[in-house]
Amino acid sequence: MKYNFKKIEPKWQLKWEEDKLFQAKDKSDKPKFYGLVEFPYPSGAGMHVGHIKAYSSIEVVARKRRMEGYNVLFPIGFDAFGLPAENYAIKTGVHPRVVTDQNIKHFSDQMRQVGFSFDWDRVIDTTEVDYYKWTQWIFLKMFEKGLAYRDKTLVNYCPSCKVVLSNEDSQGGKCDVCHSDVVQKSKDVWYLRITEYADKLLEGLETVDYPENIKQQQVNWIGKSKGAFVDFTLDGIDEKLKIYTTRPDTLFGVTFMVIAPEHPLIEKYADKLKNLDAINAYKAECAKKTEFERTQLVKDKTGVKLEGIEAVNPVNGKKIPIFIADYVMMGYGTGAIMAVPAHDQRDYDFAKAFGVDIIEVIKGGDISQEAYTGDGEMVNSDFLNGYDNKKDSIQRMIEELEKKGIGTGGVQYKMKDWAFNRQRYWGEPIPIVHCETCGNVAVPFEELPLRLPELENFEPGTDGESPLARIESFVNCKCPKCGRDAKRETDTMPQWAGSSWYFLRYIDPHNDDELCAKEKLNYWMPVDWYNGGMEHVTRHMIYSRFWHRFLYDIGVVNTPEPYKKRSAQGLILGPDGDKMSKSKGNVVDPLDIVEEYGADTLRTYVLFMGDYGAATPWNDNSVKGCKRFLDRVATMSEMIKNEPISAELESKLHKTIKKVSSDIEEMKFNTAIAALMTLVNDIYAEGAIDKDNYITFLKLLSPFAPHITEELYESLGGEGYLSVAEWPKFDEAKTVDATKEIGVQVNGKVRGTIVIPADGEKDEVLSIAKADEKIASFLDGKTLVKEIYVPGKILNFVVK
């Protein structure tokens, strides 16, 4: 029976919303469930099928939880600051506020059409002043605690977008937004001291339920390494050159040093360098290269030897040359390394190219061929000789360094402090005033929000200055501390700011006095289940965990970690198996599917199409298959008979309740839906079902296809809403069969099947099997060596 989804879907969407069926209650005796999905950036293109898949998982869990009697918070909002709206404004002159409001309206309409059970009274928008007031508040708290600071450094700068980018936003030397080459530029930048939280972020991972790959990615991103800082002296100069190494025990194998081209040592001792021209020429060459090019040529080492300055190895007093080379980065460690060519491949390649000595200090490899990086017995290493594992030798060396005062044990992180500003209009203004006498002064908390001023020309300033810098009424102000004339910070916060704490605001979205009321936080936090994309695992997730941990440390929130459990959906690929993209023309618009097949079909399909975590190509025919399934469910209402169903069908129903219930918890939505399809096939085979059991089936399907099930329930005279009816329970006894069919193997090969009592003893099962004509023919004339019976599973005869 084809049902009229165009009529029934809007009908139920309206009713649910009018009756506030999915409203979360701030006070309740029920257990709470906080399900979260990554809120969208409201782009002009509207929703993508990827959004549908991302939200459908927690949607199903949230609906199931409500039916299980939980007080459920399942909110949605909009992460609406960002470049696309601003770029659109530059092109068209339409204010980002206007475009953003339009897009939010469009997204909201679309999400309603899919029937997501969001609590629409808690919608937040990061660009609303009532929201970003609190983003600014958190920034000021960080500033107060010394976690926000301003520093002049080389930054990743996108010449096309005219903005400073974080390392996260400029991976591979390309701008994350426009994919232009990123250049290095010296600039005053705001930083958040996320590195101070590196260890806390690592430790926190041990307490949360994230998939292993997500944890691993975060661990890699933080990139903690243990090693030592060692001071090398310069020959004849009272100066120390500090290096970081993870293998201080190879110190006796050091034959040269390398410093980054940007290392300050060069400028400081320029007068001592005899080949300054060559050095400067090399530096200029490096500056031209993008970070990307610098990391491409892994094998061909380049560099220049510093003529006139030599270093001294602090453990043996040997003089060694110093080079500058671009394989050493200023941004990691100290920007200088001790080179141990025998045991580091990069140093080895460099030594070969420049004819430097290679001294073996660890036995086990062939250093005439390549560097040996494995473990082994220490040689040529004075007091370390004879040590045979790096753990002991490193420890011994660090003790020695510390005793002599030439080095210390230490750690390094790949993660850098978070560059926290953009030279753009459409972002949260940074609430800081620059005063000539007082320096950087916080805008007083009571003056928040610091509103974005009105603007007509959204073009960025030249030299990457924020458009806000042109508005004199905004820029010129009085210093909150001394009252003298001062200037406001004109940079805005990066896109990631608003999303770093949004899950807290859902809990108390309209609170004017606090970020969120304490007792509500205590009730709802932490987020019980958070689903989103893999692309946010190392940026958004780490940033928001950092902010949340900070808020915990200052007593604002009650849990150190914001998310108890995290999952991630796999991409939906185009029908051609490629990533969906406008240029390839393989984009599927979810609203086209709603229009043609209905929201229930769309929802069911995105969860049925494959393993939830895996990338799966879109298939229009499979969508039709899901529609066919729902039509069959509707047709089933004509099979209702007022008589009991067979014990066999009842058993199948109970097994289905069990499977669907557990599959949803494990995010195995595809097999949950498959089980429902199988049950429908079974009911068709019987041709009859009673009303109560039919309703039980509808309940199981309801989280996936809420509209059609609600409609069918109503047509049967069901009371209230099926969406909040009680989740079916199964009777374990009814999921167990009295008899079972098991395979019988002879020498591991299946030779037949037999039907046995489920609790049959081995002897009984053996005699049933031996009585089977076919099995017997395989045993005939052979010597029985062994009989293996795995109860209820399999029987295997081993014969000779």
Next chain:
RNA sequence: GCAGGAGUGGCGGAAUGGCAGACGCAUCAGACUCAAAAUCUGACGAGGGCGACCUCGUGUGGGUUCAAGUCCCAUCUCCUGCACCA
């Protein structure tokens, strides 16, 4: 290079070490129809046999086991993230 994951029919994909291919799609056949669509029923890994059945089969090569898609070793390919990180 490092880390994580995946290789199963024509396709998407199922299988706590125990009958590989659930479920869906596509395809084919039958029913219904004047006909088509829709719907319903059935077949559907490959090879062989009239047939009950037999042989082979989960990237590749080994191994453990009564029994391997699943565990171990090696190897190839693909995806995702990080990457001259000292």
